[in-house]
Amino acid sequence: MWRARLDPPWALAGWRDAARTALRAGVPPEAIDWDARGDGLLGSTPLAEAPPLQDAPSVPGGFIALAEAVLAHRDPHRHALLYRLLWRLTRGEPGLLAHDTDPDMRRARQLEKAVRRDVHKMHAFVRFREVPGEANAFVAWYEPDHFIVDLAAPFFMRRFAGMRWAILTPDRRAVWDGQAMTLGEGGDRDDVPTGDAGEALWRRYYASIFNPARLNTKAMRAEMPARFWKHLPEARELPQLVRGASARVDAMVARAPVPPRRIIPAPVVPDPSAGGDLDALRAAVRGCRACPLWRPATQAVAGVGPRDSRIVVVGEQPGDEEDLRGEPFTGPAGRLLDRAFADAGLDRASAYLTNAVKHFKFELRGKRRLHVRANAAEQSACRGWLERELALVRPERIVCLGATAATAVMGRGFALMRERGRWHRAADGTPVLATVHPAWVLRQPVGQSEDAYASLVADLARVAAALAGDGPTAASVATDVAG
Numbered sequence: 174m175w176r177a178r179l180d181p182p183w184a185l186a187g188w189r190d191a192a193r194t195a196l197r198a199g200v201p202p203e204a205i206d207w208d209a210r211g212d213g214l215l216g217s218t219p220l221a222e223a224p225p226l227q228d229a230p231s232v233p234g235g236f237i238a239l240a241e242a243v244l245a246h247r248d249p250h251r252h253a254l255l256y257r258l259l260w261r262l263t264r265g266e267p268g269l270l271a272h273d274t275d276p277d278m279r280r281a282r283q284l285e286k287a288v289r290r291d292v293h294k295m296h297a298f299v300r301f302r303e304v305p306g307e308a309n310a311f312v313a314w315y316e317p318d319h320f321i322v323d324l325a326a327p328f329f330m331r332r333f334a335g336m337r338w339a340i341l342t343p344d345r346r347a348v349w350d351g352q353a354m355t356l357g358e359g360g361d362r363d364d365v366p367t368g369d370a371g372e373a374l375w376r377r378y379y380a381s382i383f384n385p386a387r388l389n390t391k392a393m394r395a396e397m398p399a400r401f402w403k404h405l406p407e408a409r410e411l412p413q414l415v416r417g418a419s420a421r422v423d424a425m426v427a428r429a430p431v432p433p434r435r436i437i438p439a440p441v442v443p444d445p446s447a448g449g450d451l452d453a454l455r456a457a458v459r460g461c462r463a464c465p466l467w468r469p470a471t472q473a474v475a476g477v478g479p480r481d482s483r484i485v486v487v488g489e490q491p492g493d494e495e496d497l498r499g500e501p502f503t504g505p506a507g508r509l510l511d512r513a514f515a516d517a518g519l520d521r522a523s524a525y526l527t528n529a530v531k532h533f534k535f536e537l538r539g540k541r542r543l544h545v546r547a548n549a550a551e552q553s554a555c556r557g558w559l560e561r562e563l564a565l566v567r568p569e570r571i572v573c574l575g576a577t578a579a580t581a582v583m584g585r586g587f588a589l590m591r592e593r594g595r596w597h598r599a600a601d602g603t604p605v606l607a608t609v610h611p612a613w614v615l616r617q618p619v620g621q622s623e624d625a626y627a628s629l630v631a632d633l634a635r636v637a638a639a640l641a642g643d644g645p646t647a648a649s650v651a652t653d654v655a656g
């Protein structure tokens with residue numbers, strides 16, 4: 174007969190060393206006294222003296238975690254149970270861990286579950302109290318069911334890394350000095366203060382969040398058994414709160430119903446006359462709910478560019494890339510526009526670029542989001558934002574790209590292909606030139622796209638010429654239209 178003495182009895186390392194020695198010596202489970210105190214059974218030999226007869230076999234994954242939890246249980250037979258499992262696992266039953274109906278496995282799982290639940294309770298019910306006379310130092314007294322301090326302490330180390338603390342239990346203590354954790358012998362309840370300055374505040378707070386309408390004393394006792402109450406300052410409030418719960422519920426029912434607080438912000442609608450600057454406008458556009466397009470889109474895409482831009486370039490609506498990036502003219506059409514700007518002698522960086530409609534309208538084809546033109550109601554709902562941008566930037570010239578932009582600026586009935594490339598006058602008198610949208614150029618078949626691009630550049634060149642002083646003035650635009 175062999176005897177094993179484990180100190181402390183919950184430590185995985187000590188039990189593992191002993192179990193490995195026993196396995197290598199081929200000692201069967203029934204030949205070990207795991208509960209040996211002093212000399213153990215008469216005539217038994219310390220396990221450490223067992224001669225190694227074979228290499229230690231490998232252990233299936235999962236067993237160590239199970240063993241660590243089971244060792245923390247107070248069951249006096251746990252060491253023998255674990256060795257029995259280990260013996261069977263390494264002697265022809267490698268799948269034993271999955272057999273929850275096996276009596277040994279079922280018992281091991283019961284112990285594991287009890288320990289994990291005890292750890293959970295400790296995480297929830299430890300209450301620190303300030304150490305009198307010491308800054309940022311706290312101490313707690315706790316009485317777990319099992320030997321779980323080693324398992325539970327890392328949680329407190331992570332959660333309260335910024336303070337110095339100690340948790341004392343009858344069997345074990347954990348101390349964190351702000352740098353390292355030490356695990357040592359248990360403590361005495363009298364070493365822990367019974368209250369501190371923050372406790373009254375905590376009790377008042379607990380009483381204020383206690384909801385009598387949700388009181389379920391059975392569930393409460395299951396979750397927070399009465400034996401934990403002695404650790405909890407708030408427990409002193411509980412009898413009174415429970416006693417008064419039904420009267421408080423009656424009073425709540427008798428009270429006139431209070432309408433629920435609005436949690437969804439009121440929809441924002443475009444307001445051309447609103448004050449503020451471009452940043453305020455962008456923020457407001459992001460909250461716009463004036464038409465349904467905001468819902469499936471990723472975000473609203475307001476204009477970009479300097480406040481003192483001499484031209485405002487208006488496109489139709491954000492595309493797929495713009496919707497994702499939140500910036501206009503960053504997709505394929507935007508890149509073509511960059512090239513056309515450069516070829517026409519315009520500087521994109523000094524222009525204010527925006528769209529007539531601020532949200533991306535699309536339909537799904539598989540995973541692709543295909544552009545769909547905003548309808549008249551959607552265009553109309555969004556017009557206020559463009560008007561506000563134009564009012565803030567006050568450009569010398571407006572350039573409309575495509576029919577939607579031209580309609581937004583010039584009104585319905587504007588015939589783009591007939592009027593493109595010519596100067597017109599917006600309602601406030603600002604000269605406006607409309608041309609095709611770069612996306613339209615990209616859609617042209619091979620052989621026609623070069624001409625389409627050249628015509629776009631030619632139109633933009635008229636804008637560059639006007640900005641350079643070589644074009645109709647605002648006052649003479651009407652003549653240009655007529656001509």
Ligand code: SF4
Pocket residue numbers: 458461462463464465466467473530531532551554555556558
């Ligand atoms: S498309 Fe325009 S009007 Fe419609 S929700 Fe977006 S910003 Fe508002």
